[in-house]
Amino acid sequence: MAKKTMAGPAKKAAAVAKTARAVTAATVPKAATSKISKLAASKRETPKLKPKFKPWTDAEVREAFTRFRKANPEPKGELEHLNPFTLVVAVALSAQATDAGVNKATRNLFPIADTPQKMLALGEEKLRDYIKTIGLYRNKAKNVIALSRKLIDEFGGEVPRDREALQSLPGVGRKTANVVMNMAFGEPMMAVDTHVFRVGNRTGLAPGKDPLAVELALLRVIPPEFMLHAHHWLILHGRYTCLARKPLCERCIINDLCRWPEKTV
Numbered sequence: 001m002a003k004k005t006m007a008g009p010a011k012k013a014a015a016v017a018k019t020a021r022a023v024t025a026a027t028v029p030k031a032a033t034s035k036i037s038k039l040a041a042s043k044r045e046t047p048k049l050k051p052k053f054k055p056w057t058d059a060e061v062r063e064a065f066t067r068f069r070k071a072n073p074e075p076k077g078e079l080e081h082l083n084p085f086t087l088v089v090a091v092a093l094s095a096q097a098t099d100a101g102v103n104k105a106t107r108n109l110f111p112i113a114d115t116p117q118k119m120l121a122l123g124e125e126k127l128r129d130y131i132k133t134i135g136l137y138r139n140k141a142k143n144v145i146a147l148s149r150k151l152i153d154e155f156g157g158e159v160p161r162d163r164e165a166l167q168s169l170p171g172v173g174r175k176t177a178n179v180v181m182n183m184a185f186g187e188p189m190m191a192v193d194t195h196v197f198r199v200g201n202r203t204g205l206a207p208g209k210d211p212l213a214v215e216l217a218l219l220r221v222i223p224p225e226f227m228l229h230a231h232h233w234l235i236l237h238g239r240y241t242c243l244a245r246k247p248l249c250e251r252c253i254i255n256d257l258c259r260w261p262e263k264t265v
Contacts, residue, residue: 053204053259056221061205064254065226068233071253075232077183079103084159084184085151086110088169089119089144091176097134105131116148116157143171161185175211178231188227190215195238196231202242204259 056064078099081087086106094102109130113119119127128141147169151157159180160166166177178191192200192211196218200206206217222230241248249255249264 053207056205056257056259058221058223060257061221062223064205064257065222065230065233067253068237069226069229072233072236075229075236077179077232077235080106080110082110082114084180085116085119086114087184088147088159088166088172088176088180091179092143092147092171093131093134093140095140095171095176096136101134105134116151119144119148120152140171146170147172159184161187163189174215178215182228182231186228188224189231190218190222190227191231191235192218193235194244195242196234198244199234199238199242202247202260203254203257 079087079090079094080103081090089110090102090106093106109127113122113127124141124145127144128137131137131141134140150169151159155165161181163174163177163181166172166180167174172180175191175193178189181187182189182191190196192215197208197211197214200208200214200218206214206221208214208217218230218234219227226233237252237254241252247260247263249258252258252263252265255263255265
């Protein structure tokens with residue numbers, strides 16, 4: 001009697017699901033891993049795993065970040081802050097808003113509310129007056145007050161150094177937690193905002209369908225010696241050179257490495 005074998009698509013889908021389950025919890029949240037596995041196994045479809053561009057070589061990645069480091073040895077984030085707490089608040093306020101817009105509002109706010117205790121004393125209503133020029137300011141004010149209270153109640157008024165703990169704060173997601181871990185505590189984290197997502201996909205350096213996929217791809221390919229400043233280099237590159245609508249390829253320092261077929265040089 002002939003031995004039954006899995007159909008091609010089903011076999012490949014099962015392999016993808018197995019690979020997804022093998023990703024460690026330290027790298028990918030359990031919920032995300034479960035979701036990836038379910039999507040890979042659903043409908044018995046063969047996932048499209050072929051990359052859009054030819055992958056960068058290790059030597060090319062190292063060359064790109066060597067150039068970034070030479071051009072800007074000590075890149076800095078553009079959100080103004082006074083301490084880890086004000087950094088958490090600033091990054092939370094920056095969602096769907098510009099850094100310049102957030103800075104304009106917080107220059108008056110932070111001198112009088114630079115700790116969770118002072119922020120609670122200020123209160124949600126007065127906080128709204130300070131940040132009303134920022135998009136979604138009502139909901140953001142509510143989150144800032146809530147995260148301030150939680151910092152006091154559960155963390156002794158100090159910003160935790162753990163990403164999971166940071167993500168437990170109201171209004172703080174993975175990107176915000178990564179920014180705080182990197183900027184406040186010097187951890188080599190990769191925060192993927194709209195600029196990093198665009199650069200990773202457009203250049204072919206770290207293509208991915210969502211921010212988490214791009215983050216994990218960047219963590220895999222970037223040499224450890226560059227990781228401390230990597231997300232700032234990529235953010236600044238996307239903000240000032242690899243623009244969304246009209247990238248400035250003629251001034252791009254990695255244009256010879258970039259895989260984008262529509263680059264102008």
